[in-house]
Amino acid sequence: MNTKSRPLWSADDSAELYAINEWGAGYFAIDENGEVAVSSTTENNVKVQASVLDIVRQSRERGLDAPVLIRFEDLLAQQIKRLNEAFRKAIKDSNYQGEYRGVFPIKVNQQCHVIEEIAQVGAPYNHGLEAGSKPELIIALSTLENRDACIVCNGYKDQEFIDLGLQACSMGYKVFFVIETPSELPIILERSRALGIKPMIGARVKLASMVGGHWNATSGDRSIFGLSTAQLIELVDNLKAEDMLDCLQLLHYHLGSQIPNIRDIRTGVLEACQVYMDLVREGACMGYLDLGGGLAVDYDGSKSNYVHSRNYSLDEYCADIVDVLMSTLDPFNIAHPTIVTESGRATVAYSSLLVFNVLDVATYEPGTIPEQIPASENTMIHNLVDLISSANERNIQECYNDAVFYRDELRELFKRGQINLRSRSLAENLFLAVMQRILAIADDMPRGLDEAEKLKEQLSDIYYCNFSLFQSLPDMWAIDQVFPVMPLHRLNEEPTRQAIIADITCDCDGKIDRFADRRGTRKTIALHEQKADEEYYIGAFLVGAYQETLGDLHNLFGDTNVVSIRFNDDGNYEFIHEIEGDSIADVLSYVEYDPRTMQDRFRRNAELAVREGKITAAERLKIMNAFSDSMRGYTYYER
Numbered sequence: 001m002n003t004k005s006r007p008l009w010s011a012d013d014s015a016e017l018y019a020i021n022e023w024g025a026g027y028f029a030i031d032e033n034g035e036v037a038v039s040s041t042t043e044n045n046v047k048v049q050a051s052v053l054d055i056v057r058q059s060r061e062r063g064l065d066a067p068v069l070i071r072f073e074d075l076l077a078q079q080i081k082r083l084n085e086a087f088r089k090a091i092k093d094s095n096y097q098g099e100y101r102g103v104f105p106i107k108v109n110q111q112c113h114v115i116e117e118i119a120q121v122g123a124p125y126n127h128g129l130e131a132g133s134k135p136e137l138i139i140a141l142s143t144l145e146n147r148d149a150c151i152v153c154n155g156y157k158d159q160e161f162i163d164l165g166l167q168a169c170s171m172g173y174k175v176f177f178v179i180e181t182p183s184e185l186p187i188i189l190e191r192s193r194a195l196g197i198k199p200m201i202g203a204r205v206k207l208a209s210m211v212g213g214h215w216n217a218t219s220g221d222r223s224i225f226g227l228s229t230a231q232l233i234e235l236v237d238n239l240k241a242e243d244m245l246d247c248l249q250l251l252h253y254h255l256g257s258q259i260p261n262i263r264d265i266r267t268g269v270l271e272a273c274q275v276y277m278d279l280v281r282e283g284a285c286m287g288y289l290d291l292g293g294g295l296a297v298d299y300d301g302s303k304s305n306y307v308h309s310r311n312y313s314l315d316e317y318c319a320d321i322v323d324v325l326m327s328t329l330d331p332f333n334i335a336h337p338t339i340v341t342e343s344g345r346a347t348v349a350y351s352s353l354l355v356f357n358v359l360d361v362a363t364y365e366p367g368t369i370p371e372q373i374p375a376s377e378n379t380m381i382h383n384l385v386d387l388i389s390s391a392n393e394r395n396i397q398e399c400y401n402d403a404v405f406y407r408d409e410l411r412e413l414f415k416r417g418q419i420n421l422r423s424r425s426l427a428e429n430l431f432l433a434v435m436q437r438i439l440a441i442a443d444d445m446p447r448g449l450d451e452a453e454k455l456k457e458q459l460s461d462i463y464y465c466n467f468s469l470f471q472s473l474p475d476m477w478a479i480d481q482v483f484p485v486m487p488l489h490r491l492n493e494e495p496t497r498q499a500i501i502a503d504i505t506c507d508c509d510g511k512i513d514r515f516a517d518r519r520g521t522r523k524t525i526a527l528h529e530q531k532a533d534e535e536y537y538i539g540a541f542l543v544g545a546y547q548e549t550l551g552d553l554h555n556l557f558g559d560t561n562v563v564s565i566r567f568n569d570d571g572n573y574e575f576i577h578e579i580e581g582d583s584i585a586d587v588l589s590y591v592e593y594d595p596r597t598m599q600d601r602f603r604r605n606a607e608l609a610v611r612e613g614k615i616t617a618a619e620r621l622k623i624m625n626a627f628s629d630s631m632r633g634y635t636y637y638e639r
């Protein structure tokens with residue numbers, strides 16, 4: 001349905017509508033051509049900007065078509081820089097005596113190019129990595145060159161894991177083993193004796209502090225990870241008995257990801273601080289306080305304590321942590337520890353953007369309605385016709401109720417065989433026409449119709465788009481995560497359609513029908529009418545955290561194409577990495593098919609068809625070529 005068209009629509013109106021300046025964090029905005037632009041600052045402090053659509057076109061010309069994931073290396077670098085600079089500033093402003101050492105949790109985005117970039121831009125800040133498994137420890141050891149950066153090992157650690165970590169310690173790596181369960185200590189002590197290498201030990205505690213948001217199950221007594229206070233005391237006693245209390249150097253906790261409320265962050269630090277002080281009093285060496293992850297991303301731009309947002313800035317986050325630490329420790333003259341955080345989401349979310357094109361649109365516009373309705377049609381059909389012309393501001397509610405009544409009655413008659421398919425189709429069209437009329441009237445009224453919002457959803461378009469939610473935006477499906485979604489171009493034009501977005505899997509859950517809004521979430525998004533001769537591109541933003549490896553092969557849609565972009569000081573950008581998405585042969589082999597065997601079997605069937613005279617040998621060749629082209633092709637819709 002058409003919303004009222006205003007005489008002028010500008011990029012500012014689009015910016016307001018999609019809240020891009022709020023969630024864009026200074027990285028995304030709308031340029032003078034009405035296209036989404038990404039901007040950054042290069043290593044030499046030069047401000048640079050590019051149209052995202054231009055990147056899409058360029059990448060398409062290189063054979064990497066939509067859906068395509070664009071990684072902005074500069075944004076990743078900027079985020080590492082912002083995080084470290086913000087902590088440095090807070091530390092300097094308060095004259096805090098410790099330092100900051102960030103570690104990036106590898107699980108948040110394990111992609112080689114991402115981790116390499118983090119290690120490289122993080123080096124001047126001694127930014128380290130957090131590893132939760134053996135493969136992740138191997139990634140950390142082979143990627144980090146800076147020996148002052150920390151490697152924090154969480155998760156379950158077997159002998160192999162521990163041996164590797166201890167040997168790395170002997171080479172000068174700063175590897176902390178964080179004890180998650182009491183059973184881990186004996187293995188660490190035994191391997192340390194066997195190898196003659198002293199471990200650096202951390203203890204993960206369960207805090208009583210609970211946090212709001214999606215991931216609060218990681219906090220509180222029943223969280224799966226960490227030691228209870230009783231277990232922590234036992235750990236201290238065991239280390240004392242072994243005369244190894246000096247190995248206990250780090251206290252770790254993790255309240256959960258995406259903590260929207262700064263109060264919860266303060267409460268957590270406060271409780272951890274008390275634990276830290278008592279460990280020092282017990283005689284542990286300490287020196288490091290690791291606050292885990294949780295630094296949130298403002299996905300909806302509302303700057304609120306809503307689950308997809310955060311009610312604090314990065315500067316406030318750092319200042320509050322330093323403030324709580326100092327005001328708790330100073331009265332007791334406890335030395336300021338090195339502050340460690342494991343920010344994953346906030347570090348990588350901004351750097352990836354998923355771009356997809358619209359393939360088709362289904363509207364709920366009424367079809368053609370004949371000028372003259374035959375007198376033989378049911379009276380209720382005639383009544384529906386009358387409603388279209390008689391609806392006005394005063395009787396709108398009554399009209400709505402009547403139309404719903406007539407439609408339902410006519411459907412009943414159809415079920416009982418009393419009207420035919422043609423009449424029912426006419427009835428449905430008339431009903432839609434009445435609803436469109438009612439919406440148009442309600443739009444002009446200060447206090448419209450109670451049902452108007454719901455009606456708008458029901459009559460909204462479905463934009464079928466070239467991507468798989470399950471592969472590329474799994475958290476949208478699994479935990480109702482909201483990501484900013486908006487068109488990449490035509491932003492100088494008013495978007496006149498209200499729509500939901502459907503992906504190309506055959507799954508009714510494969511849709512986006514919750515959109516970020518400063519006042520909560522909306523069920524529909526405003527989009528432009530598709531043009532016959534032009535692709536319409538939509539972006540899902542801030543998808544750098546957690547989405548890439550959580551994605552699955554639903555309907556066998558594989559990894560999308562990926563391009564990594566880096567800006568030069570002259571304002572141009574380079575494609576520094578290009579990764580072709582999975583081919584059909586790739587995804588088939590993931591589920592244990594052998595593409596060659598499949599081709600052989602199909603060839604046999606084709607040969608049989610030749611022998612039976614259904615196709616010629618020359619046709620067989622064409623068919624076989626089509627088959628192998630498909631095997632090599634992209635799993636997504638190709639134009």
Ligand SMILES: *Cc1c(COP(=O)(O)O)cnc(C)c1O
Nearest residue numbers: 254257258293294342343344345
């Ligand atoms: C997942 C995880 C993180 C990352 O949290 P973010 O909220 O993404 O920063 C940090 N530490 C631990 C122990 C985790 O499990």
